[in-house]
Amino acid sequence: MKILVLNGPNLNLLGKREPEIYGNQSFQDYFSQLKLNFSNIDLEYYQSNIEGELINKIHEIGFSYDAIIFNAGAYTHTSVALGDAIKGIDTPVIEVHISNVHSREDFRHTSYIAPYCKGTIAGFGLKSYDLAIQSFI
Numbered sequence: 001m002k003i004l005v006l007n008g009p010n011l012n013l014l015g016k017r018e019p020e021i022y023g024n025q026s027f028q029d030y031f032s033q034l035k036l037n038f039s040n041i042d043l044e045y046y047q048s049n050i051e052g053e054l055i056n057k058i059h060e061i062g063f064s065y066d067a068i069i070f071n072a073g074a075y076t077h078t079s080v081a082l083g084d085a086i087k088g089i090d091t092p093v094i095e096v097h098i099s100n101v102h103s104r105e106d107f108r109h110t111s112y113i114a115p116y117c118k119g120t121i122a123g124f125g126l127k128s129y130d131l132a133i134q135s136f137i
């Protein structure tokens, strides 16, 4: 099984960025752990701060991989184009958020990608990614 973990803007700063919300661990450290926990799955990681690069990646792997675990960061709340990209591919996408977006500012309650995703997992810290992968096995 081949799964892409895809992170959007500012998630390269995990560990340094607003640690009271997003925690102290870098994504690189967490991802190494994740690969050990799911050693039977072919897990890949891609991060970009650029909307078009995220769309290109979704197009590139969206007809061949088994799943995409996607934290679109703030683009979740703004990007019609990312929603359209997910709508246009075959690979199922799970929307993930580290924080509970529904307990935060109103603008974070809207997701332009959720209608085209298989489901959403939010609010469990980095464990949200573990839970999303588990949903496929």
Ligand code: DQA
Pocket: 009, 010, 011, 071, 072, 073, 074, 075, 076, 096, 097, 098, 099, 100, 101, 108
């Ligand atoms: C986030 C929530 C978004 O609202 C925010 O813009 C992020 C991170 C999360 O993982 O909790 O960048 O997607």
